Amino acid sequence: MFIKGRETPMTKNEIAKSEKTMFPDILKKSNFLISSVYRASLLENKVLALALTKVRLSDQGRPVATLRTKEIKEVLHVTGNAMGTYLKDVATSLAGRTMFIESADGSFKCMSLVGVVSYESGSGTMEIKFEPEIKDYIYDLKANFTMLNIPMMLSFRSGWSYRLYELLSSRAYHSKYDKETGNVFHIKYGVSEIKLHLGTVQIKDDKGKINRDIQRELEKKEIDYDYIVNELVHEKLKSFDKWCDFKRRVLDVAVNEINEKSDISVKYDLMRSGRGGKIYGIDFEVTKKDMNVEPTVEEEVPTPDDVELDDLIDKVMDIIDEKIKISQAKALLKVANYDINKIEYAYELACKQENIRNLIGWMTSAIQNGYEDNPIHKVKGQAPEETVEFDEYMEQMRLEHFANMEKESE
DNA sequence: AGGAGTTAGATTATGTGGCA
DNA sequence: TGCCACATAATCTAACTCCT
Numbered sequence: 211m212f213i214k215g216r217e218t219p220m221t222k223n224e225i226a227k228s229e230k231t232m233f234p235d236i237l238k239k240s241n242f243l244i245s246s247v248y249r250a251s252l253l254e255n256k257v258l259a260l261a262l263t264k265v266r267l268s269d270q271g272r273p274v275a276t277l278r279t280k281e282i283k284e285v286l287h288v289t290g291n292a293m294g295t296y297l298k299d300v301a302t303s304l305a306g307r308t309m310f311i312e313s314a315d316g317s318f319k320c321m322s323l324v325g326v327v328s329y330e331s332g333s334g335t336m337e338i339k340f341e342p343e344i345k346d347y348i349y350d351l352k353a354n355f356t357m358l359n360i361p362m363m364l365s366f367r368s369g370w371s372y373r374l375y376e377l378l379s380s381r382a383y384h385s386k387y388d389k390e391t392g393n394v395f396h397i398k399y400g401v402s403e404i405k406l407h408l409g410t411v412q413i414k415d416d417k418g419k420i421n422r423d424i425q426r427e428l429e430k431k432e433i434d435y436d437y438i439v440n441e442l443v444h445e446k447l448k449s450f451d452k453w454c455d456f457k458r459r460v461l462d463v464a465v466n467e468i469n470e471k472s473d474i475s476v477k478y479d480l481m482r483s484g485r486g487g488k489i490y491g492i493d494f495e496v497t498k499k500d501m502n503v504e505p506t507v508e509e510e511v512p513t514p515d516d517v518e519l520d521d522l523i524d525k526v527m528d529i530i531d532e533k534i535k536i537s538q539a540k541a542l543l544k545v546a547n548y549d550i551n552k553i554e555y556a557y558e559l560a561c562k563q564e565n566i567r568n569l570i571g572w573m574t575s576a577i578q579n580g581y582e583d584n585p586i587h588k589v590k591g592q593a594p595e596e597t598v599e600f601d602e603y604m605e606q607m608r609l610e611h612f613a614n615m616e617k618e619s620e
Numbered sequence: 621a622g623g624a625g626t627t628a629g630a631t632t633a634t635g636t637g638g639c640a
Numbered sequence: 641t642g643c644c645a646c647a648t649a650a651t652c653t654a655a656c657t658c659c660t
Contacts, residue, residue: 449641454634486632487650634649
């Protein structure tokens with residue numbers, strides 16, 4: 211069976227490099243670091259995201275985050291007892307990360323993200339010591355960073371949603387911005403290809419080994435994903451083998467959830483051929499929801515002077531029953547455009563929720579995503595030109611990570 | 621006869637609801 | 641998740657009709 215119009219894929223170099231990582235990485239295409247099925251990376255990103263929500267300053271003024279295995283498992287919906295092992299990989303990879311910040315004028319900074327990652331198995335505690343230099347980029351942003359995006363990232367109920375989100379957003383960001391189509395991207399996947407990427411079909415058996423034939427096929431320049439899925443992969447490693455089940459239980463679930471909760475909206479067309487109109491591929495249309503926000507919108511609301519601000523802060527702290535910092539109140543006000551009603555409303559909603567781990571974060575997200583016409587997902591840096599969207603930021607880090615791996619393999 | 625355009629029917633898949 | 645049953649849909653192909 212053959213797929214028409216399939217795009218292609220990957221150098222030997224990449225394969226060699228991926229041997230030490232988990233399956234998904236093996237399937238990544240050149241230029242793309244697809245982390246969705248690449249569990250280590252997926253986990254890593256999530257752990258990093260979580261860590262960034264918990265950054266505090268150590269006595270030496272160094273940003274530090276402490277995570278407990280238990281909470282990671284809980285928040286990320288991971289079961290089983292292998293987390294400690296996973297974290298080893300996460301730590302290794304995390305320690306090699308760099309952060310890249312580029313300004314509009316072309317100047318840039320590149321810096322290591324993390325200095326030391328330590329894990330204490332007894333208490334199941336992981337401590338991440340960030341480099342002091344990046345303090346400005348993570349500590350001050352903590353509020354925005356955490357609040358706007360983590361809830362979204364973690365709110366996906368279906369694992370497929372997150373993976374699909376990752377696949378699509380990572381590809382979308384790598385597509386050149388096209389003025390004609392604006393912020394709409396078309397991303398095509400063969401059915402077998404996406405099944406592999408999503409992890410609906412696995413190529414590793416329960417012992418973690420990859421069949422030789424599959425390995426061989428993966429080393430080819432033109433990978434025949436259909437051949438792998440249909441002929442080489444053991445039946446037991448395939449779930450949602452039937453297209454209709456895949457669509458109903460994976461694809462549609464994920465697309466709906468992404469549209470509902472994330473900052474991209476997704477539509478797809480099916481590519482058919484052959485008798486019966488067999489579906490051989492999916493043509494995703496990805497749209498960034500908030501790229502057309504007029505910058506003027508933010509400026510319309512004047513920043514209150516100090517006296518007014520203090521007054522507002524008092525009100526906020528009054529509304530919210532729990533202890534919050536003045537800086538948090540400020541952050542909320544800013545997000546709410548100094549509209550105290552929005553904050554009150556968000557708090558009311560927050561009270562009705564269960565398991566909010568980060569109240570301020572949740573509220574900010576609520577204010578920005580749900581009840582404002584022009585949600586803006588931005589991570590504020592020290593200077594405006596250093597403003598980076600969360601996803602781009604994450605992606606940037608992934609890219610850097612990727613670049614590093616490339617260097618290592620040379 | 622040979623080519624182009626149509627079309628009915630065959631063939632193969634998918635969509636859905638529902639059940640274990 | 642997997643799979644069955646029934647309904648529906650998509651595409652292919654051989655046969656048929658025109659036309660030059």
